[in-house]
Every structure is written in structure tokens, then in C-alpha cells.
Amino acid sequence: MTMTNKVRPQRRDASGSTAHEPQRSARRISDLRFAWLLILPGVAMLLAVVLYPLVRSLSSAFFSESLLYPGREFVGLANIQAALGDDFLRLLWQTGIFTVGATVLPFVVGLGVALALNARLPGRSILRGAFLFPWLLPAVVVSFLWMWIFDASYGALNGLLEQLSLIDEPRAWLFDTATARGALIVAKSWNAFPWIMVMLLAALQTVPEDLHEAASLDGAGKVRRFWTVTWPHISGVAGIIILLEFIWNFQHFDLIFVMTGGGPAQTTQTLATALYDSAFRSYDLGQAGAIGILWMIVLLILVVVYVRFSERKEAN
Amino acid sequence: MAVGTETQLAPRRQAVARTHTRRRRFPLGPWAAVVGFGLFAFAPVYWLLITSITPDSLVYRYPVTFFPESVTFDNYRSVFTDPEIFGWLANSVIVSVITAVLSVVTSMYMGYSISKFRYRGRRTLLYFVLSSQMLPSALLLVTLYGVFSTFGLLNTYFVLIISFTTFTLPLCVWMLKGFFDNLPDDIIEASKIDGASNWRTLHAIVLPLAAPGLVASGLFAFMRGWNDFIFALTLTGPERQTLPPALVNRYIGEAATDWPELMAASVLVALPVAVAFVALQRHLVGGITAGAVKG
Numbered sequence: 001m002t003m004t005n006k007v008r009p010q011r012r013d014a015s016g017s018t019a020h021e022p023q024r025s026a027r028r029i030s031d032l033r034f035a036w037l038l039i040l041p042g043v044a045m046l047l048a049v050v051l052y053p054l055v056r057s058l059s060s061a062f063f064s065e066s067l068l069y070p071g072r073e074f075v076g077l078a079n080i081q082a083a084l085g086d087d088f089l090r091l092l093w094q095t096g097i098f099t100v101g102a103t104v105l106p107f108v109v110g111l112g113v114a115l116a117l118n119a120r121l122p123g124r125s126i127l128r129g130a131f132l133f134p135w136l137l138p139a140v141v142v143s144f145l146w147m148w149i150f151d152a153s154y155g156a157l158n159g160l161l162e163q164l165s166l167i168d169e170p171r172a173w174l175f176d177t178a179t180a181r182g183a184l185i186v187a188k189s190w191n192a193f194p195w196i197m198v199m200l201l202a203a204l205q206t207v208p209e210d211l212h213e214a215a216s217l218d219g220a221g222k223v224r225r226f227w228t229v230t231w232p233h234i235s236g237v238a239g240i241i242i243l244l245e246f247i248w249n250f251q252h253f254d255l256i257f258v259m260t261g262g263g264p265a266q267t268t269q270t271l272a273t274a275l276y277d278s279a280f281r282s283y284d285l286g287q288a289g290a291i292g293i294l295w296m297i298v299l300l301i302l303v304v305v306y307v308r309f310s311e312r313k314e315a316n
Numbered sequence: 317m318a319v320g321t322e323t324q325l326a327p328r329r330q331a332v333a334r335t336h337t338r339r340r341r342f343p344l345g346p347w348a349a350v351v352g353f354g355l356f357a358f359a360p361v362y363w364l365l366i367t368s369i370t371p372d373s374l375v376y377r378y379p380v381t382f383f384p385e386s387v388t389f390d391n392y393r394s395v396f397t398d399p400e401i402f403g404w405l406a407n408s409v410i411v412s413v414i415t416a417v418l419s420v421v422t423s424m425y426m427g428y429s430i431s432k433f434r435y436r437g438r439r440t441l442l443y444f445v446l447s448s449q450m451l452p453s454a455l456l457l458v459t460l461y462g463v464f465s466t467f468g469l470l471n472t473y474f475v476l477i478i479s480f481t482t483f484t485l486p487l488c489v490w491m492l493k494g495f496f497d498n499l500p501d502d503i504i505e506a507s508k509i510d511g512a513s514n515w516r517t518l519h520a521i522v523l524p525l526a527a528p529g530l531v532a533s534g535l536f537a538f539m540r541g542w543n544d545f546i547f548a549l550t551l552t553g554p555e556r557q558t559l560p561p562a563l564v565n566r567y568i569g570e571a572a573t574d575w576p577e578l579m580a581a582s583v584l585v586a587l588p589v590a591v592a593f594v595a596l597q598r599h600l601v602g603g604i605t606a607g608a609v610k611g
Contacts, residue, residue, distance in 0.1 A: 031433060034514040038429035039441065042422045042485055049482035050448045053459035060458065067462070109353060116349035127350065129597050131357055136589050138543035140560040141582040144567070145364050148575050156363050159380025190360060195604065202605035251452035254545045258564055276454045280550060285458055292455040299450070 058296070060289030067283040075286065083290035087266075092298065094181070095270040098256070099249040101185035102192065103242060109189060110196030111238075115226075117197070118204040128201065135194035139254035146187035147259055150174050177267045180260050184268055188255055196241055203237035204230070243306055250299065271295050368392065368579035375576050391580035401581065403555075404562040408585075411473055411548075411558055412541035415480040419537035420530050423485050427492030428518060432504065442493070449486040457550050464551060471553045479551070480541040488533035491603050495529035496522070532603030535596055539589055559585050 061079050063072035113131055117124050134142070149156045152172035161167045173183045207230055215225045253272045256262065262269035262277070269277075271291055279288035367375060368391055370384040395401055430442055464475045499522065507517040523530070542558075549561035557565075563585070567578045593600060 031514065032435065035429045035433035035435055038425040042426040042445075042489070043441070045422065045478065045482045046445065046448060046485065049460065049479055050451065050456065053456040053463070054451060056459040056462075057455050109356065112349055113353045113357075116346040116353065119343045119346035121343060121346055121350070128601070129594070131353075132593070132601075133361060133590070134357055136539070136593050137586050138545070138560050138589070140543075140545050140564055141364075141586050144563075144578055144582050145360055147568075147573075148367065148579065149360060149363060151575070154376055154378065154380055154575075156359075156380060156382070159382065162379060190356070194357075198601055198604050247450050251454070253452075253454060258545070258568065272452055272454050275452070276457075276546070279454070279458045280461075285462075288455075288458050292452070292458075295452060295455070 057285075057289055058292055060285045061293045062289075063286055065285040065289075067279065067285060079286040079290035080293060083287060083294060088294065091269060091271055091274055094267065095250060095272075098181060098185060098188075098252070098268070098270055099246055101181075102188040102249045102252070103245040105185060106189040106193035106196055107238075107242060107245070110193040110241075111200055113193065113197045114200035114204055115230075117201060128198065131197055132194040134190050135192070137191065139191070140258055142187060142191045143255050143258035146183070146190070146255075147174065150183050174260055175264050177264050180264055180268050184256060184259060187259065188249070188252065191255070192245065196245070199237055199241050200234060203234040207233040239306075239310060243303075246302070247299065250302075251295075364579050364582060367576055368583055370576055372576060391576045392583075394577055395580045395584055400566075401559075401562075401584075404557055404559045405584070407473070407556055407562075408542055408558040409588075411476045411480070412538045414473070414477050415484070415541035416534045416538040418477065418481045419484045419488055419540075420534045422481065423488035423533060424492050424523065424526065424530060426485070426489045428496050428522065430489070431493045431496035432501070442489075445486050445489050449483070453483070453546055457547065461550060470551060471556050473556060475551045476541070476544075476548055476556070476558070479547050480544060481537070484533075484537040484540045487536055491533050491536075492526065492529050495526045499525055528599045529603070531596055532599040535592055535600055536603065538592065542585075542589055 060072070062074060062076060064075045064079075065072040117128055117131070121127065137145075150173035152158070152170055152175065155170070155173070157173065158167070158170035162170070171179065173179045211229045212225060215229050220228065251272050252270070253276065256268055256270060256273050257276070260268040262273045271294075275288050275291040275295070278284050278291060366382075366384060369387045369389060371386060371388045371390070374381060374384050374386065426445070430438055460475075460479065461470070464470050469475050503521060503525070504517055507521045508514075512520070543560065544558070545560040545564070548558045549564070552558075552561075554562065554565075559581075563578070563581055567573050567581070
């Protein structure tokens, strides 16, 4: 992007005769300047707060660097080797399980609520607003609430399961290696499904009603109508939702950090919390940068796969 | 959104419904689903509110009582009369409001430029803006912490405001670009022919028309600042901390957590966003779904 770029108004004047040339070129320059002035503050902020930190953090991977003292020493690939050896596959696996779980579960719930609310129910817009509530809550409030629900002694979940006689004695859901990750996924899904619901509901409302009528006249049942009529209309939006949720969950930090802190026995540690721990608990910026690089590589692979997949789907 | 389609198709649908009386009068399936999912969605909210007004003696009791026999507002009283919490609340308000204003101003200029002017690199810019929200914040924090520390800026409102504003840009620019795209160019052309400058056209003609979009993106930016945890936790100390990290430090420690009071504090944190949402629901839902369905 250079200042020699040309700007043209979106709609060109039909009367572009040579007589108007001097005036039009004056307009052009001022339009260009104006357009550039408008994006200047935002671009400056993005460069300073996103691009520079990104490049700088990633480059830390090749240096021995600490938050505790100034200076950096080039160490080549040592940090990346260390990060790869240091339980990287386990971290990736744990991140993957959390990401998939926290994407699939709220998607299913969100789709269910969206389909239910897409029926002509009275008060449906009020219900839609009410269902959005869990999404509005700050992540720490969601964390507090579910920590309290999962509480080992007085938690609502233990109380409920005991009254239903499903368990004999209270369980420490968040401190048990078998249940901690599942508990996090449930909390995250509760927080995330309303956004998915609203997006899907908007998509559902683009499905032409007469296609449904036609399909049901042809004797298609509910399930068949969903797959042949509804799903093709919403699959584009569903793809975007799943991709975004996947990317967000892959880097999710708040709930995990507050609710389990990566425990018990590191089972809920993900790339995000491990990166944060490297930088701000071990003060090892090189290690943090190395995790960052590996992370970007994995994410890039995922995005490329997704793009390929959706391109092929479009081609068919 | 659906209203348009429904009215268009109404006569035909009625005709179909009359000949085929398959349609149940009472949509039992959807209602059952709404109730089921509703339990999942609202039981935790019930528990949040109930715990916050239950006396300690009833909260820490075994087995768990789901319907408390008595109610108290002591938990709210101790939250509201706590000068520390009040200070964090003030920090949250200052940071989030300034973030919202700054973010709306910056992103409306960017969105307008990208929507209404054609120049090379415009598309690249848009993709750069959008992809920046895919980056893990922990990664950016590593460098930001160092930079802000070098300039002696840690523990100021400035670092939070500038960070939050930047991170809300992708979404707000995207939303506002959508709004400006829908605005006919004729309006802008007409204003220019009348002799108004670009600057004047934007402020006097375009912005008033984009008001709903500005409101929605402002609310998003406010929520970003209000809800953030990791940046405020890392970049500020107790004096400039916003509520989320401050409450974590205060209540989630080694000692036993005071759950009823923490639930009351949580209600306090959730309330402003909930109120703003109820007031602006229509704009907000439009904003959330704007890009998705069209795109």
C-alpha cells in the first residue's frame, strides 16, 4: 500500500469529459487523502498493539529471554526443541479435546434451541433475548458460578445428583482428573451456545417456508426435511460458526485459568494456559514464543484444511 | 427478519394448511425443547441469584437446599459498602466507557473508508483487521507487557483502553462496514454536489443514518472492556484493576471462598451489561448476525 494508489469514487460520473478533468483530479487527491486519514488511527493501533507484539513475541522463540532481566541471546531452535519435547503432544491433545468438546456441545444445544424457537411460538423474541443471557456474562462470572455449582461440598450438582440418587457421595468435579475437563467444557458450552443460537436462528429465517411445505407434501418426515431442506440453507453459516468457535476455543484462557488453573495434575492445561505460565510464572519468554510458533503452525494447518474443504464443497 | 417472508407466503401457507391438517395447533415438540434447554440455560442463573440472597447458615449446609427458607441482602450490603470493590467498579466503568467511545470513533472512520472508497490494499487491510482477532491474546501479552513496562505505563488506564480498543476493532469495523455498505451512494454524491466536504458529508449526513450500528458496536466494545480478564490481570495492579481480575484475586484463593458474597459481586458485574442489553437488544442481535447471514 503506497500513497501513489489511486482512489476512485465507487460510482463514476457518467459525464467524465475532459472539460472536468482538472476539477476531478483535485477531487481524487482529496478523496485519497481523506480515505487514508480515516484509517490512520485504527491502522496505527493495530500495528502497535497487534502486529508488532505478534512479530516480537514469535521472534522470542529464537532467543533466550526473560521478563526478569533485560537483553536476549540467540539460541536458534533450542526453545522450539524444548517445547516440542516438553509434553507438547499431551498439551496439543488436551487443547484439542477441550476445543472439540467446547465447539460441538454448544453447537448441538444452540441448534436445538434455534430450531425450537424457529417454530411459531408465542413470545419467541422474548425467549430469544432471554436465552442470550448466559452469553452476556463476563467469563469470570461464568467461572465463579460453575465453580460454585461444581463445588465439592455444597455444590448444586452434587445436591441434584444425590437427590436423584445418581451418586452416593459428593464428588470434587473440578479436582478430579476424570471430570475436570468435562466440567470445563460444560461451563464453556453454557456460555457459548446463545451466540450460536442467535446466528443459526438468523440463518433459519432465510429458509423458504414453501420448500418445507413442498417437502412435507412429498411425504418427507421431520428428520428428512431437516437434512434436505433446512441444513443446506444453514450449512454455510454453520461452517463459519464452527470455524470461529474452534479458533476461539483453541486459544481460550479465562475459564480454564480461573476454574482449574490447568489442574488437577495438569490435565486441563492447554496451549494458551501453558504459554501464559511460561511467560508470567516462569518468566521464560523464549519458551512462550516457542509455544506461540507451534500454535500458529497448528492453527494455520486447520484454517488451510477448512478453506480447502469448503472450496471443494463449493465446487461440487 | 422473518416477518417479511411470513407475510409474503401467508396466503399460500394457509391454503396448504387448510387442505393438509397435519399442523398441530399446539407446537408440543418445540415447547418441550424450549423447556429442556431452558433448564440448562436458566437453572445456573437461578442458582446465582438464590445463592446471593441466602444467609451463610443455609448455604453451607448438607444436603444442599434448592429453595432457601429465608432471604437476606447482607451479601449485597457487604459488596456495596466495600470501598475496594467500589474502586474496582469505578475502574471498570472508566475503562469500558472510554473504550466504547474510542472504539466507535476509530472503527466508524475505518469502516467508512473501507466501505465507500476504492483504493489498492483496501481488501488486504480488511483481511488483516479481521484475522487479527484469531491471535491468542496470551501471545500478544508477552510483548505488550514488556513494552508497557519499558515506557512505565503498566498499571494505568491507558494500557487497558488502548488494548481493548484495538481488539474490538475487527468486529466493530466489520459491523459498521456492513452498515455503510447498505447506505446508498446517492446520498453521499448528493451531499458532495451540494458542496459539502468529505468530512462534513460523513459527520452531518452519514453518521446519523448509521446510528443503530454505532450503538451496537459501542455496546460490543463496552462489553469487551467490561468482561476482559487476562489483560487487566496482567497489565494492571490492584489500584487500576477492573472488577473481573480483582474479584478473582479477592475471592478465589487458598482460604475458603465466601460463595454468597462472591455471587452477589457477580450479579453486580453482570448487571450493567444485562441492563444495556435489555435496552438495546434489537440493535445488538442485528449486529451479531449482520455479517453472517449476508456473507
